[in-house]
Amino acid sequence: MNLSARRIVSDDICALTGRPGRYVKCHLYPRSFYRRSAPDAPLMSFSGNSTERFRRMPTGFYDENLVVQETEQWLSELDGYAHDVLKPFEPLPEFFARAKEVVRTEGGRVELCLFPSFDSEMLKLFFLSVLWRFAASQTPQSGKLDIGPHIDDLRQTLAQRDLSVGPQFEVTVFKLSDGDVMPVMTPSLTRVDGIRMVQMVFGGFSAHVKCDRRSSPSGMKSLALRVGEPVTVPVWEFKKTKSYANTAKAALHTAKRFGSPWKGRFDR
Numbered sequence: 001m002n003l004s005a006r007r008i009v010s011d012d013i014c015a016l017t018g019r020p021g022r023y024v025k026c027h028l029y030p031r032s033f034y035r036r037s038a039p040d041a042p043l044m045s046f047s048g049n050s051t052e053r054f055r056r057m058p059t060g061f062y063d064e065n066l067v068v069q070e071t072e073q074w075l076s077e078l079d080g081y082a083h084d085v086l087k088p089f090e091p092l093p094e095f096f097a098r099a100k101e102v103v104r105t106e107g108g109r110v111e112l113c114l115f116p117s118f119d120s121e122m123l124k125l126f127f128l129s130v131l132w133r134f135a136a137s138q139t140p141q142s143g144k145l146d147i148g149p150h151i152d153d154l155r156q157t158l159a160q161r162d163l164s165v166g167p168q169f170e171v172t173v174f175k176l177s178d179g180d181v182m183p184v185m186t187p188s189l190t191r192v193d194g195i196r197m198v199q200m201v202f203g204g205f206s207a208h209v210k211c212d213r214r215s216s217p218s219g220m221k222s223l224a225l226r227v228g229e230p231v232t233v234p235v236w237e238f239k240k241t242k243s244y245a246n247t248a249k250a251a252l253h254t255a256k257r258f259g260s261p262w263k264g265r266f267d268r
Contacts, residue, residue, distance in 0.1 A: 014068040015136050017159050021068025028061040028133045028142060030079035033088045033203030034184040061186075063137040075133075078126040085118050088203035092235075095175060100230070110235050112223070113175070118231040124163060127171045127207045131198055132158055134187045143186035147198060150211045163227060170210040170224040174236035176201075185243070193217040199243065206236060
């Protein structure tokens with residue numbers, strides 16, 4: 001066997017496109033969308049199980065056996081665009097100032113922001129790509145997310161870069177209003193009015209992706225990303241959600257048992 005034949009035989013296969021190549025490190029959540037509590041502090045993860053210790057994560061969430069260089073380059077382009085327009089961890093006043101239109105409640109609280117200049121197709125592909133990375137990854141960091149048969153449609157949507165392939169995947173993006181709490185949570189299955197969705201919390205945002213062929217609740221459907229239309233971003237107080245309450249409770253139990261690396265960040 002010559003050297004070129006041996007090289008082809010030993011090529012890895014990309015989980016997204018099925019094309020051969022060499023595996024490269026693929027961040028499940030883009031590295032730029034999470035941060036340390038202090039510049040020199042290690043990243044820490046928490047499983048949500050109060051019987052398990054907090055774990056150090058020197059390089060974050062990633063999988064080294066998922067995609068090849070060609071695919072990672074495209075994913076990096078999506079990550080870069082999302083970072084540039086969403087600006088993770090941007091203070092709320094600056095985020096509001098960038099909006100073309102801001103809708104407020106009668107009490108003056110900002111309820112949602114409109115961004116006509118954002119590319120809704122790129123953002124939707126970005127959030128769907130993050131969902132696919134977690135759903136396709138077999139690493140312990142991925143949380144073993146299972147979206148059932150939708151994984152095939154999701155892969156085809158991304159491999160073909162065609163959102164019409166998976167019309168069931170509606171994406172609604174919320175800006176978290178809690179400046180003191182910027183969690184990174186592995187995607188989790190949830191239901192909104194009985195409709196199956198996946199919630200992803202990272203970078204000061206929460207994205208809900210519908211993984212259900214039934215119609216979204218009217219409130220969610222009107223806020224979902226739509227190609228060619230302005231991006232609507234509702235503002236959401238994460239501390240008032242059940243997800244935060246459950247996570248905070250478990251984290252406090254773990255901190256009491258093993259010590260807290262976040263120095264009271266979950267105190268209420």
